[in-house]
Amino acid sequence: MQILVLILGIVLLPKACALKCYECIPDLSGSCTETTKDCPSNTQCGFNSIQFNFIYIAPNHNKSGTKADVKEKGCAAAEECVQASVNYGVIQNLITSKCCTSDLCNSQDAPEGSISSPNGKKCFYCDGTDCSKTLNCNGDEDHCISTTVTAGGQKATVKGCASKVICSSTQTAQIPGITGAEISCCQGDLCNSASSTTVSLLLFVTPLISLVLFS
Template identity: 45%
Template sequence: MHLLPLMFGILLLPEASTLRCYECIPGASGTCTQTIKECPQGQQCTAKRVVTYTGGSKDDDENTKECAMAEECGEYSINYGFYQIIINNKCCTSELCNTQPAPEPSKSTPNGKQCYYCDERTCTNTVNCDGIEDYCFSVTGQSGTMKGCVSNQSCTAEDQSWTCCEGNFCNAASSFSASLVLLAAPLLSLLVISY
């Protein structure tokens, strides 16, 4: 007897609506065609800007539009000493709201925090952290160790192989031998998380 009203209730429930957002992810040519995408339940629209610096000079600036989880929104940064990635992920929650590109992330001045970073010979180099980079990090993979400064949001977004700490030089130095190939895993991890 109670089964019939339950079945009608389930059948007549309004379908959960999904948010539609603009999507524009540049291909190899650097350009993209903007399309409309239905985001998975619980995601927001975002306009994202990723700026990379090598030796303090900007060397890449990429804009995308897509869907993102709320925890991916905001500005965050990873500083490997000689290489830095700053991301501004501007999110919104209304239909097709990500029309404008995200503003360029702020390249800030040193904030007084200092961490160790690694080069091809050692992990005893020191880097002055910028702006929102309020933690030191260390990540060790199959190829070796990387260290540097990181914002809190980047630290919590990374997988469990990342170790983050708050004090100056808390990512204790150790010697190591590596190459720029070591950047591939952390950078790929960041890009996968941010897309």
């Protein structure tokens, strides 16, 4: 009898622990239809906010910019619940991902991230094909990064600053917007090389946004 109870417990426990969560995956326009989903037993309810800050640097070095927000909800592994940023000089991505552990607890949107103050670290970034420009890192961006994606049959590489969690090999694949990219990180000022690239940043931005929306 005890063996039967044990077997039933093993079979039924995952179902008892599974959560029902809201799911909302945005399309290319940024809108989505919210539904509910039964999540796997080893996941939580998650809600992500990914903010793109596009920065225009004028010839007189004055900066201006626009931003775009992508919000999504769904089932999430614990490793996906992070706050991080990656800054490529002309575009900075702020990722705020939170998780909760009760049914339909992800009803609200994740809060938008905010740009922190410079932390004293410097990395190279690419202005067009020139990657010898220096960038002041912000907040917890304690690594220099080089990121490469394939676009239109060509590889596009950009450089900048990143939070440690962006560079973690165990978590990179789980973070929205990073899946599919080749990432190289290092510590130390200006450690990410000043070598130039041969393709435009525009070839990088479009697939990056697609990776965010469909990861």
